[in-house]
Amino acid sequence: MKTRTKLKRGLLPSIFVAILLVALFVIAGVASAQESTGNVTDDEVNAIAKELYCPVCESTPLDVCATQACADWRDVIRTKLAEGQTEEEIKAYFELQYGARALAEPPRQGFTLAIWILPVLAVIVGGLVFARYIRGLRTAPVETGPNTIQTDFPDQNALKEKAETESDTYRERVERELREM
Amino acid sequence: MLADIGYAAIFIAFLAAVYAPFAAWHGVRTKQSRWVQSGRNAILIIFPLVGLACVMLVLSILNNDYSIQYVWSVSSREMPTYLKVTALWGGQQGSILFFNLLLAGFTAAAMARKWDDERAIMPYAIIVASLTLIFFLLMIVFLENPFARIGAVPVEGSGMAYLLNAPVTYVQNLFTRPQMVPADGNGLNPLLRHPGMIIHPPMLYLGYTGFSVPFVFAMAALIARRFNDSWTRTTRRWTLAAWLLLGLGLVLGGRWAYDVLGWGGYWAWDPVENSSLLPWLTGTAFLHSVMIQEKRGMFKGWNVSLIIITYLLVVLGTLNVRGGLVTSVHSFAQSNIGWWLLGFMAFMIFFSIYWVYERRDQLKSDNQISSYLSRESAFMLNNFLFLSIVAVTFIGTYFPVLSELVTGQRVTVAAPFYEKVNGPLFAVLLILMGIAPLTMWYRTSARRLGRMTLGPAVAATLTVVILFILDIRNWVALLGIWIVTFSAMLTILEIARAINARIRSKGESPFSALSALITRSRRRYGGYVIHLGVLIMALGIISIELYQQETQIRLNKGESVAIGDFDMTFRNVTRFPGPDDLMITEATVDLSRDGQFIRSLTPRTELYTRTGQPMTIPGVRSTITEDFYVIVVNFEGTTENAATFRIFLNPLINWVWAGAIVLIAGTLIAAWPDRAEQKIMAGSRAKPRRRYPVGAVTGD
Numbered sequence: 001m002k003t004r005t006k007l008k009r010g011l012l013p014s015i016f017v018a019i020l021l022v023a024l025f026v027i028a029g030v031a032s033a034q035e036s037t038g039n040v041t042d043d044e045v046n047a048i049a050k051e052l053y054c055p056v057c058e059s060t061p062l063d064v065c066a067t068q069a070c071a072d073w074r075d076v077i078r079t080k081l082a083e084g085q086t087e088e089e090i091k092a093y094f095e096l097q098y099g100a101r102a103l104a105e106p107p108r109q110g111f112t113l114a115i116w117i118l119p120v121l122a123v124i125v126g127g128l129v130f131a132r133y134i135r136g137l138r139t140a141p142v143e144t145g146p147n148t149i150q151t152d153f154p155d156q157n158a159l160k161e162k163a164e165t166e167s168d169t170y171r172e173r174v175e176r177e178l179r180e181m
Numbered sequence: 182m183l184a185d186i187g188y189a190a191i192f193i194a195f196l197a198a199v200y201a202p203f204a205a206w207h208g209v210r211t212k213q214s215r216w217v218q219s220g221r222n223a224i225l226i227i228f229p230l231v232g233l234a235c236v237m238l239v240l241s242i243l244n245n246d247y248s249i250q251y252v253w254s255v256s257s258r259e260m261p262t263y264l265k266v267t268a269l270w271g272g273q274q275g276s277i278l279f280f281n282l283l284l285a286g287f288t289a290a291a292m293a294r295k296w297d298d299e300r301a302i303m304p305y306a307i308i309v310a311s312l313t314l315i316f317f318l319l320m321i322v323f324l325e326n327p328f329a330r331i332g333a334v335p336v337e338g339s340g341m342a343y344l345l346n347a348p349v350t351y352v353q354n355l356f357t358r359p360q361m362v363p364a365d366g367n368g369l370n371p372l373l374r375h376p377g378m379i380i381h382p383p384m385l386y387l388g389y390t391g392f393s394v395p396f397v398f399a400m401a402a403l404i405a406r407r408f409n410d411s412w413t414r415t416t417r418r419w420t421l422a423a424w425l426l427l428g429l430g431l432v433l434g435g436r437w438a439y440d441v442l443g444w445g446g447y448w449a450w451d452p453v454e455n456s457s458l459l460p461w462l463t464g465t466a467f468l469h470s471v472m473i474q475e476k477r478g479m480f481k482g483w484n485v486s487l488i489i490i491t492y493l494l495v496v497l498g499t500l501n502v503r504g505g506l507v508t509s510v511h512s513f514a515q516s517n518i519g520w521w522l523l524g525f526m527a528f529m530i531f532f533s534i535y536w537v538y539e540r541r542d543q544l545k546s547d548n549q550i551s552s553y554l555s556r557e558s559a560f561m562l563n564n565f566l567f568l569s570i571v572a573v574t575f576i577g578t579y580f581p582v583l584s585e586l587v588t589g590q591r592v593t594v595a596a597p598f599y600e601k602v603n604g605p606l607f608a609v610l611l612i613l614m615g616i617a618p619l620t621m622w623y624r625t626s627a628r629r630l631g632r633m634t635l636g637p638a639v640a641a642t643l644t645v646v647i648l649f650i651l652d653i654r655n656w657v658a659l660l661g662i663w664i665v666t667f668s669a670m671l672t673i674l675e676i677a678r679a680i681n682a683r684i685r686s687k688g689e690s691p692f693s694a695l696s697a698l699i700t701r702s703r704r705r706y707g708g709y710v711i712h713l714g715v716l717i718m719a720l721g722i723i724s725i726e727l728y729q730q731e732t733q734i735r736l737n738k739g740e741s742v743a744i745g746d747f748d749m750t751f752r753n754v755t756r757f758p759g760p761d762d763l764m765i766t767e768a769t770v771d772l773s774r775d776g777q778f779i780r781s782l783t784p785r786t787e788l789y790t791r792t793g794q795p796m797t798i799p800g801v802r803s804t805i806t807e808d809f810y811v812i813v814v815n816f817e818g819t820t821e822n823a824a825t826f827r828i829f830l831n832p833l834i835n836w837v838w839a840g841a842i843v844l845i846a847g848t849l850i851a852a853w854p855d856r857a858e859q860k861i862m863a864g865s866r867a868k869p870r871r872r873y874p875v876g877a878v879t880g881d
Binding site for chain 2: 063119
């Protein structure tokens with residue numbers, strides 16, 4: 001019997017507290033819902049959703065994804081905006097929840113920093129290789145023999161251009177010599 | 182019955198593909214031309230055989246033969262006939278079959294040509310061509326049989342075990358007939374039920390398979406030690422055709438996305454889009470640098486590498502779409518053929534590198550560069566920029582795979598990355614596009630270049646200043662417009678100068694001068710037209726990227742929203758069943774500007790009731806200055822008095838499509854048979870026909 005009364009005594013306040021809590025949550029929920037539909041525009045939500053990707057619909061940014069899951073995600077953004085969170089905070093939340101793949105731009109730290117460095121490296125290395133190749137071509141000896149047959153028929157344009165180039169360089173030389181006089 | 186004929190056809194085609202290289206090789210070894218001819222005939226027969234298989238599959242789809250797994254998975258009774266035909270390439274197996282058809286077609290066309298000039302490389306061309314054919318035929322015969330019956334036993338195991346089990350399982354399956362045939366099919370993926378389906382995939386596949394021809398010729402010429410011969414001229418038109426078709430496929434894909442995907446854009450840097458763009462970019466680089474080889478005998482190693490890279494990127498692209506290496510909106514069907522494609526690619530990489538190394542003496546340059554300021558170096562800079570864009574796009578596309586391998590975490594690499602890194606590279610490329618045609622072979626003086634670019638530079642600067650005064654303050658836009666104006670002016674002036682010269686020297690009218698110029702050097706003026714097309718597209722891309730406006734809003738009936746100069750009023754919603762299993766919910770909105778009614782638009786959602794897949798079809802008012810593009814995000818409740826709309830205002834988007842049309846026109850000008858060239862070809866063909874010169878075959 002003792003235990004029962006003890007139980008009763010413990011039960012009643014906890015039920016009371018639970019009801020109170022539920023009520024509070026409902027009120028808070030209604031309030032926040034009102035706030036969210038009241039203040040946050042779709043455009044504000046989309047502006048952030050544009051830069052996020054859900055893990056399911058690959059290659060489709062969150063703002064255009066038509067699935068229900070993505071609609072729910074957009075609602076999360078809406079709620080967080082209504083709570084006064086900034087764009088950075090919301091993005092950080094999605095990154096924490098779903099990993100770096102939720103971000104449109106790979107973060108510039110850790111391993112994913114590589115994607116920002118690799119292209120620059122590739123262009124630099126490519127540039128060096130190209131420069132070397134060109135220098136090699138510049139100094140390569142002109143071979144004579146069967147290999148030098150390039151075209152089956154003379155290209156009039158090339159000939160004309162060559163003549164033009166030659167006259168151009170000739171004129172340049174004359175002008176230079178005139179200056180030096 | 183039809184299916185059995187179809188399967189027999191691809192099986193025989195596969196045997197023919199396996200036979201061809203052995204016959205050709207035997208012919209070379211024993212100096213017997215009839216064996217080479219036999220190998221060639223084997224290659225030629227593959228095309229009609231695969232064609233027969235395609236006809237059988239299409240007939241099965243039209244006959245609603247749902248005992249065939251593929252027919253069941255891509256079609257249904259109510260589908261319109263045109264979609265049933267296009268369902269041939271609407272799923273995994275069928276599209277590989279279709280890919281085979283185009284590949285065999287291109288190969289047959291290349292093999293069927295007159296070989297008088299290049300008899301020596303023919304056996305090698307047969308061998309190289311058959312490598313690709315064997316692999317892709319093996320795909321449909323053993324791994325992805327489009328004629329497999331419903332209820333067929335799946336092949337067990339993976340890797341080597343899979344390949345060993347495959348034939349046994351297929352033989353088993355050949356004799357099993359389904360117990361129960363479904364009454365109706367599953368239907369085609371809703372995203373693919375669009376008129377674009379008729380043209381976009383075939384164009385891309387034609388582009389993809391078309392690039393196998395220059396690869397075959399380049400490798401064959403290399404192996405036969407005939408690399409200095411006319412292979413570049415022989416393959417030029419093939420390359421141009423493949424390049425055009427792939428480009429068309431890309432543009433049509435963009436247009437399709439714009440019309441049905443409902444996000445107001447046309448290019449998302451999606452992995453599959455990228456993997457089609459990559460071979461197009463290397464192909465563009467090749468079309469430029471091959472001119473140096475033709476005129477100056479330089480860059481041979483580089484050109485053959487470009488062709489090899491282009492071909493490998495095509496295989497990699499196929500791997501992306503069909504093998505599921507990268508995830509994409511295009512991954513309509515995936516399976517474990519990925520590893521086979523990867524293995525094939527590894528083999529082709531090894532094959533190509535081996536022969537380039539083995540025949541490196543063939544690739545020595547005949548000439549040297551005489552000046553850093555010349556047409557040659559301009560082309561090299563062009564190639565460097567194209568290859569840089571290729572490198573960036575490649576890294577972006579495959580980085581998620583790398584990241585998953587290294588860290589176990591996939592990352593998203595999307596539009597912002599590509600725009601930031603590729604944007605500046607494209608900008609420099611556009612400037613070069615204007616200047617490069619002014620340079621001359623051997624050397625160009627800086628003074629001459631300065632003199633010719635001064636006017637356009639001043640004009641472009643004036644344009645930008647005027648735009649600045651007119652309140653355009655985005656410096657990226659201003660820079661972009663400067664570049665486009667500058668290059669366009671240079672190109673137009675270059676054409677105008679040539680016309681002027683003809684008017685003065687020959688007294689022709691401007692129009693006949695232009696047409697004379699074009700017929701005299703199609704390649705050059707075709708190229709200029711292509712450049713102008715690219716510039717028009719660039720202007721469209723700059724304005725839509727930087728000045729797209731958008732808004733999303735929930736409207737009750739009768740309410741309006743303003744965007745730009747436009748007002749849109751939500752009028753009405755109707756719901757009605759469409760063709761097939763469609764349920765269409767359509768909104769009617771009125772569009773007006775300055776209180777003046779323009780027209781009504783009907784954005785709608787289409788629900789495929791059987792699969793439950795929704796489609797969002799925009800309502801678009803399209804003009805040369807901008808597109809008003811509206812989609813319905815969702816209709817609410819049963820009364821549907823309210824709906825949420827997303828509206829995009831896309832400035833100059835039509836310039837992107839118009840530029841593409843100009844580009845096509847330019848390519849046709851460049852590729853049109855040249856009278857002078859034809860005469861020379863005819864001259865070489867007029868030589869008395871000899872029997873197959875055996876010595877030439879072996880290169881003795």
